[in-house]
Amino acid sequence: MTRTVISSATKEVVIGFDQPFVMIGERINPTGRKLLAAQMKEGDYSLVEQDALAQVAAGAQVLDVNAGIPLADEPKILADVIQLVQSITDVPLCIDSSIINALEAGLKVYKGRALVNSTTAEDEVMEQVLPLVKKYGAAVVAISNDETGISEDPDERFEIAKRIVERAADHGIKPEDIVVDPLVMPIGAISTAGRDVFHFIRRLRSELKVNTTCGASNIGFGLPNRHAINNAFLPMLASAGMTSAILNPLHEGLVPAIKAADMLNGVDPHCANWIKTYRQPPAEGQGRQRGRRGRRSA
Amino acid sequence: MSDEEEIILMDLNDDDLVAQIKDDLYDGLKDEVFEGVEILLERKWAANLILSDVLVEAMRIVGVDFRDGILFVPEVLQCAGAMKNGMGLLRPILAASDAQTSVGKYVIGTVKGDIHDIGKNLVGMMLEGAGFEVIDLGINNPVENYLEAIDKHKPDILGMSALLTTTMPYMGLVIEELDKRNILKELPVMVGGAPLNQEFSDAINAHSYGRDAAMSAELAKVIMGKNA
Numbered sequence: 001m002t003r004t005v006i007s008s009a010t011k012e013v014v015i016g017f018d019q020p021f022v023m024i025g026e027r028i029n030p031t032g033r034k035l036l037a038a039q040m041k042e043g044d045y046s047l048v049e050q051d052a053l054a055q056v057a058a059g060a061q062v063l064d065v066n067a068g069i070p071l072a073d074e075p076k077i078l079a080d081v082i083q084l085v086q087s088i089t090d091v092p093l094c095i096d097s098s099i100i101n102a103l104e105a106g107l108k109v110y111k112g113r114a115l116v117n118s119t120t121a122e123d124e125v126m127e128q129v130l131p132l133v134k135k136y137g138a139a140v141v142a143i144s145n146d147e148t149g150i151s152e153d154p155d156e157r158f159e160i161a162k163r164i165v166e167r168a169a170d171h172g173i174k175p176e177d178i179v180v181d182p183l184v185m186p187i188g189a190i191s192t193a194g195r196d197v198f199h200f201i202r203r204l205r206s207e208l209k210v211n212t213t214c215g216a217s218n219i220g221f222g223l224p225n226r227h228a229i230n231n232a233f234l235p236m237l238a239s240a241g242m243t244s245a246i247l248n249p250l251h252e253g254l255v256p257a258i259k260a261a262d263m264l265n266g267v268d269p270h271c272a273n274w275i276k277t278y279r280q281p282p283a284e285g286q287g288r289q290r291g292r293r294g295r296r297s298a
Numbered sequence: 299m300s301d302e303e304e305i306i307l308m309d310l311n312d313d314d315l316v317a318q319i320k321d322d323l324y325d326g327l328k329d330e331v332f333e334g335v336e337i338l339l340e341r342k343w344a345a346n347l348i349l350s351d352v353l354v355e356a357m358r359i360v361g362v363d364f365r366d367g368i369l370f371v372p373e374v375l376q377c378a379g380a381m382k383n384g385m386g387l388l389r390p391i392l393a394a395s396d397a398q399t400s401v402g403k404y405v406i407g408t409v410k411g412d413i414h415d416i417g418k419n420l421v422g423m424m425l426e427g428a429g430f431e432v433i434d435l436g437i438n439n440p441v442e443n444y445l446e447a448i449d450k451h452k453p454d455i456l457g458m459s460a461l462l463t464t465t466m467p468y469m470g471l472v473i474e475e476l477d478k479r480n481i482l483k484e485l486p487v488m489v490g491g492a493p494l495n496q497e498f499s500d501a502i503n504a505h506s507y508g509r510d511a512a513m514s515a516e517l518a519k520v521i522m523g524k525n526a
Contacts, residue, residue, distance in 0.1 A: 222371025
């Protein structure tokens with residue numbers, strides 16, 4: 001059973017085949033968010049704070065932090081944001097940048113075991129990112145493309161993912177610390193994007209035995225009612241064997257859909273998570289409370 | 299028996315046929331557009347007239363409805379496919395004539411280190427739809443590729459795309475290189491891609507920033523209008 005363990009100073013989260021699907025909150029990312037980008041650039045992190053708390057409250061077990069703002073001091077902002085978010089929440093973070101100095105600045109200040117987002121199979125990128133991942137004892141997201149682009153053939157992309165896992169091994173990084181991103185393509189441009197990714201995930205799980213993650217919302221690019229597409233897509237991904245995703249937990253219906261998928265996929269024993277989350281509180285003076293034994297002995 | 303009468307393109311007069319081809323292109327019907335263009339050619343319509351008054355005009359409507367959220371990406375791709383099919387008939391004729399047929403030449407490519415191309419392809423299709431001759435350099439282009447293409451094709455506009463914060467500064471580098479060679483003042487450069495904004499576009503001295511595919515095609519037409 002593959003288990004990728006990431007942590008904050010006080011909390012551990014396991015991404016794994018036998019675990020509930022890990023929801024990584026995507027909101028702390030200035031790409032396409034003008035106001036957030038402007039604020040972050042000025043060192044004002046009030047929106048970041050709001051986003052962090054709201055996502056955790058909505059059920060995110062991990063938060064992605066990205067500070068990719070054009071013409072800004074990304075390493076400094078990323079490090080600031082990581083320190084801030086770690087001071088107000090206890091969830092582990094996914095440190096997200098395509099700039100190596102920013103990744104290192106983030107890893108330096110991070111408390112716990114981070115998930116680094118990301119490396120590709122491009123030689124130059126692997127040779128920069130993988131040593132850093134090893135040095136800080138982190139886990140890493142591996143994106144299945146190389147210098148030649150993103151292949152439309154999922155089996156070609158499988159070979160590319162395999163190459164990253166092999167190269168990581170050369171750097172002393174175990175396969176269980178690699179979370180492969182199969183790259184979700186827009187279904188509006190490639191009609192087979194959905195079933196291609198399901199096929200790919202099954203292979204990654206059964207043959208390469210690695211955990212997986214993705215930016216799922218890309219699937220609905222250019223289509224109306226994108227939320228509904230995501231709400232169907234995530235449970236389907238989970239069914240195909242995907243073990244985590246970077247998503248917006250604030251979107252209506254998404255978290256319940258994933259929690260239901262956990263239950264149906266058999267990673268929520270006795271439906272305990274589901275019931276705990278959605279049980280209607282009994283009216284005053286009615287019903288017995290479960291879990292009293294624990295309280296009494298405390 | 300179907301309630302709808304089957305439309306026989308051949309039986310339509312010119313006006314109705316043109317209207318029907320536009321509708322068919324809007325509906326993304328490849329074969330029907332091809333047949334319509336074929337008939338117009340048989341009726342001795344000039345290829346450049348078919349291009350400008352029928353195909354480009356139909357794509358213009360597609361572009362407007364895409365911008366307004368009435369049409370969506372998969373539909374626009376189908377429309378572009380139908381347009382391409384009709385263009386296939388016209389291209390050899392246009393190539394053989396001297397007539398100025400395209401709105402302008404547009405070289406487009408994703409910059410070095412970046413392998414994303416769906417957005418760029420969409421821009422390319424909208425440009426073709428707007429009547430541009432598009433030379434697509436693909437992904438991962440070093441500055442040499444742009445220079446070579448500019449030298450070879452003498453485009454009216456250069457477009458660059460990047461999807462990563464790490465690769466977008468490369469656009470600035472290409473622009474600097476063009477400036478050094480005195481090409482920049484003659485050649486408007488458009489930039490686009492998810493992480494970009496107007497501020498960045500200004501900072502690297504780009505001529506304009508294409509927020510999305512429809513907007514980019516609009517801007518390109520404006521640029522050509524100004525240059526003309």
